[in-house]
Amino acid sequence: MSVTHAPQTADVLTRQDPELAEILLGELDRQSSTLQLIAAENFCSPAVLAALGSPLANKYAEGYPGARHHGGCEIVDVAERLAVERAKALFGADHANVQSHSGSSAVLAAYAALLRPGDTVLALGLPYGGHLTHGSPANFSGRWFDFVPYGVDAETGLIDHDQVRALARTHRPKAIVCGSIAYSRHIDHAFFREVADEVGAYLIADAAHPIGLVAGGAAPNPVPYADIVCATTHKVLRGPRGGMILCGSELAERVDRAVFPFTQGGAQMHTIAAKAVAFGEAATPAFGAYAHQVIANAKVLAAALADEGLVVTTGGTDTHLVTADPAPLGVDGRTARGRLAAAGMVLDCCALPHADSRGLRLGTAAVTTQGMAEKEMERIAALLAGVVRGEAESARAREEVRDLVGGFPPYPA
Template sequence: MSPIAAPRLHTADPIAPFYGPDYGALVRTDPQIAGVLLDELERQRSSLQLIASENPASPAVLAALGSVLSNKYAEGYPGRRYYGGCAQVDAAERLAVDRAVALFGADHVNVQPHTGAAANLAVFAALLTPGEKVLAMALPHGGHLTHGAQGNFSGTWFETVGYPVSEQTELIDYDRVRDLAREHRPKLIICGATAYARLIDFAAFRAIADEVGAHLLVDAAHFAGLVAGGVIPSPVPYADVVTLTTHKTLRGPRGGAILCRAELASAIDRAVFPFTQGGPLMHAIAAKAVAFAEAAKPEFREYAAQIVANARALTEALEQEGMRAVSGGTDTHLAVLDLRGRDGAGVRTAVGAKVTGREAEMRCERAGIMLNRSCVPYDSAKPMVTSGLRVGTATVTAQRMKEPEMRRIATLIGRAVRDADGVAVPAVEKEVAELVGEFPLYRPR
């Protein structure tokens, strides 16, 4: 492949510091990768980002990620490292831990997990022995890969039982969860999901776990930022352990963290290091500290509240486009839409003629709208095809869009999904560009 010349960023651009002063060196050394970085920045800026698990990290977070802390090896924990020269990274990790403890009101926090999946693996390692039983939301109904999928560690090394949502309401049936817990006597119960838009009754799960003598893990990967922003209830008072990611609604770097009760702190820490991980990513931990500090500010609470308001407005508008909201709506940052659609009388109101989730995702991307296919409860389509879509509002809210823009976005999605032949692509793409131009990502100073 021939070398390519990467475009220069304007010096007033707020993202410029993260490609310089060494950006010039990157252009000279590897112009192909430099070009990829700029192309990706342009993609993010020129299209609508509605993937529920994504959010743009702040310039301050990006600065920490691109820092010299990436150079430091620091196996162990602050004050107990296996390498010398760790005074500064110790300070960074202590700040991250202290800020997370204050933000979430947890007894203990481990900020070293590289990802949310790594955090869940550590919890399994700390609390379970291979072969023991786990009760978690069924994957086709909104659960996560690390909650029992075959091929994943959770479904390979442990006996997992999935609880479904109600076929009538598409909400968690807590009586059914209790029945399954009594029948299977799991050692660990997991609540939290990747495609469930409603609030979870943590007190009900706590009571069920206590009744059968199980630990309770809340996977807050998706909604941790909404908890930090005070717009949904916190699981911390009810859970033995809470895992989260820092890059979704928290708007931080890609990574994970674990909150737990004081009596589990030692077991959790040993499960992270040395059992499942070696050296921590100290630049990422510093970036987590920045994100926790940002999430403690009053403006973050306003941001979190607007995420939820936007999600509700977008969901309602998408229903007007013929996409039925699973469970009837949303209480969080995301919604799952059934493209097969049905009104209250069971009459078909589908957005398109037999359009699948995969087709709808591809049609939207073609028009500059990024979202993802999703299974819906009791879906007859295969997981790689699906009958639904999942949308999230964290990124567009970070761009300062509000309810009127959500209604514009819903109209654009509806037009894109119905556009089987690609005739409407140019017009929709043009309107997408105009919208994101009004609300630029990483807006110039």
């Protein structure tokens, strides 16, 4: 039997299910021939894809290693123990739970471990980059808990620490959440710990975005400060789509019971094996170099976009994320995203602090995995600005994008 990665999987499917194979190859072609600037995405390795496409996908495994509700778990138990040990070592955590199916289910489990319905929680407001799970009325978080939002400073775009402290003193929350989908600066975990201690709150760090930078030693580690750290494994960390929770040993049992049986059933053992592979990769010096290059690229991209006239939130970045207002180029984020999509540049819109219009959110995780560096970031910024201004005809811009990405195949043959 052979292990698989995307192109070879397609070979198997071509014989058995050509209709689906065509879809898979179409997506591979889309990912390879357009520019992937979505900040939450990356290209995981062929080894990660191999684990995802392995026979571990067949196994039911409710519970935890050594204490399963199904028979035949002796091999997958080894895989889960390996993933747990690698995660603990990578992030310096006493305890790791690697079963959460997604970042959102990791946050749900963190709340379930620490809170009761109706409890007050302080988190970054959605207009400033908070995630749905940080109190959106459309999400379980906003329906089951009483969220109090903090914001960012109108001038600097930086988290308003004075407001965080004042709101914490007024509302005495049971938990404070730090973490964002769009905040491009490092979060001051020591500050949040201090405020949480002052008001007797738990501190939950939702490090879904920067956790890969933390793994590579390129961003501050929330583990020494937060009671619980939630994360995704598929962003800069470059693993399979999924979630993870890190905590101290005193909360280990509560966290494990909050994941299973409270919020989930059977663990997805193929994904857990793929997480183990990704943690192994992230522990290498090569990944450290990658994480630092991701940030170097984002800094150059932010500066080049500012030179082109976009207003970069906070004036720059410490991470893989750049958010910017294209309004000075004559369009809002939504129109800009549409023009860029037509030219093969794939990115997201985002809320802009203290503005009614939408901005653009870009990330450098995927392009850096492809091998792009500072020179390519400057080219991307120039291309982007030309397309957003409507100067570049989209067919010509599309050709330029194709030419650029053609030199950096995500899965070289």
